[in-house]
Amino acid sequence: MSDLFSVADVSAARGPLRKMDIAPGDAETPAQYTLRAGEQRIGLNAHLGASLRLVHTGAIHCVHCGRTTRKSFAQGYCYPCFKSLAQCDTCIVKPETCHYHAGTCREPTWGEQHCFQPHVVYLANSSGLKVGITRKTQLPTRWLDQGAIQALPILEVDNRLQSGLVETLFKQVVGDRTNWRAMLKGDVAPLDLLAERDRLLAALDQELAALRQRVGDQAIGTLAAAPVALHYPVLEFPSKVVSHNFDKSPEVSGRLMGLKGQYLIFDTGVINLRKFGGYEVEVAIE
Ligand SMILES: [Zn+2]
Numbered sequence: 425m426s427d428l429f430s431v432a433d434v435s436a437a438r439g440p441l442r443k444m445d446i447a448p449g450d451a452e453t454p455a456q457y458t459l460r461a462g463e464q465r466i467g468l469n470a471h472l473g474a475s476l477r478l479v480h481t482g483a484i485h486c487v488h489c490g491r492t493t494r495k496s497f498a499q500g501y502c503y504p505c506f507k508s509l510a511q512c513d514t515c516i517v518k519p520e521t522c523h524y525h526a527g528t529c530r531e532p533t534w535g536e537q538h539c540f541q542p543h544v545v546y547l548a549n550s551s552g553l554k555v556g557i558t559r560k561t562q563l564p565t566r567w568l569d570q571g572a573i574q575a576l577p578i579l580e581v582d583n584r585l586q587s588g589l590v591e592t593l594f595k596q597v598v599g600d601r602t603n604w605r606a607m608l609k610g611d612v613a614p615l616d617l618l619a620e621r622d623r624l625l626a627a628l629d630q631e632l633a634a635l636r637q638r639v640g641d642q643a644i645g646t647l648a649a650a651p652v653a654l655h656y657p658v659l660e661f662p663s664k665v666v667s668h669n670f671d672k673s674p675e676v677s678g679r680l681m682g683l684k685g686q687y688l689i690f691d692t693g694v695i696n697l698r699k700f701g702g703y704e705v706e707v708a709i710e
Contacts, residue, residue, distance in 0.1 A: 435471070435709040437464035440485040443686055443698045444468075446568040454657040455568055457683045459697075461707055468683055469657050475710040476690070477677035480670040483704040493702070500701025510534045519543075519557065519588025543587035544647070545579040545594070547624070548572035549615045550685075551606035555594040555624075557587035567654055569698070571607045571685025576617040576651045578625070582643045590644060593631045597624060608687060608694055610661030617651045658682030658689065666693035670700050 439462020447456040457468040484493050487500035488509060497506035506512045510531040515521045522539060529535040542560040547553060550572040558566040560580065567575040581587050591600065606612065625632070625646075636644050660681045668676040668690070678690030686698035 434464065434466055437461040437466055437707045438481075438705070439464055440483075440487070440702050440704045441697055441700050442487065443569065443701060444683075446565065446683075448564050448568060449655050451653070451655070454655040455683070457657065459707065461705055466707060466709070468680070468688075471709050472657055472659055472680055472682070474680055475677065476680045476688070477675065477706075477708045477710075478670075478695075479676075479706045480674040480700075481704045481706060482674070484702050485704060487702045496700075496702055499699055500703075511538070519584045520592050522583075522585035522588065524585075539584035541583065543581050543584050544577045545581065545587055545590050546575055546577045547598075547617050547620055548576075549574040549612060549617065551603040551612055553598055553615055553617075553620055554602060555591055555598050555600050557584075557591045559584070564652060564654065567652070569686055570602055571604075571656070571687070572602075573612055573654055573656075574615060574617055574651055575654065576621060577647045577649045578621050580645045580647055586639055586643055589635055589639070590632070593628050593635065594624065596631075597627055602685075604685070604687075604696070605665045608662060608665050608684060608689065610658060610684070656682065656684040658684060660691075662689060662694065668693045668695040670695075670703055670705075 442460040445458040445460060449455045459466045459468050484496050486493050486502035486505055488505045489502060491502050493502035497503055498512050501512055508530060510529060513530055515523060523529065524532065524535050538559065543557055544560050544563060545555065545557050548556055548567055548570065550570045579590060581590060632644065658681065670676065676695050678692030680688065681691050682689035687694050687696050
């Protein structure tokens, strides 16, 4: 009987890449990484320090419909999916531009299931302080995908549009991006996220009050959560960050030195596997 949720003890696989599954660890255990190539899964933590080779076969399969596509759009979609799926619309990246109320959502049912759900506004430390939003059920996955070393949920809202409106306010005073090179160098200084939260909430007090008047007093709730610390399996961080790219060179190999965010860190450079969703690869570990 096959069990998709168990990590098979294999050292070779072939299939289209998916973003890695990352399970949170704790103070003693780093996050657990699982490489996914088609239906095959390889637990990577056990192979830290080993030689790992990924070879792109040249085929790209849309992560949604599975069709082959010459080019990948939005990290793994074929062009028809990219143009028709709600999850590929620009309002996903800019939630404050949600247009469901105008009757123009590409897939209203998908929108109801994914966007009209509780969302969380959080602070994270990936390469310094940043603000972010995500569906509540996506935590802590979202933080692990970003390579954050600390995170703190600060506000909970009723839907994605509201999370975008709140995030827009925060972006006046704090960034929302990760500097991936800094994140991968591993020398990110810890922050006092509770103090940062209090500072930012005080700075945006009037703007948040005005937004609450607009969307309803109950819609934006303050969370009293504790900060979360996230740990990654890394033997050695790179001093200089060089990136591999399957579009430029189909073979990526080296000694696996670490895993952080959706990156594999080799002694030869790093690769963001998220960027290559749908790329069919042959994986071999020695
Ligand atoms: Zn497709």
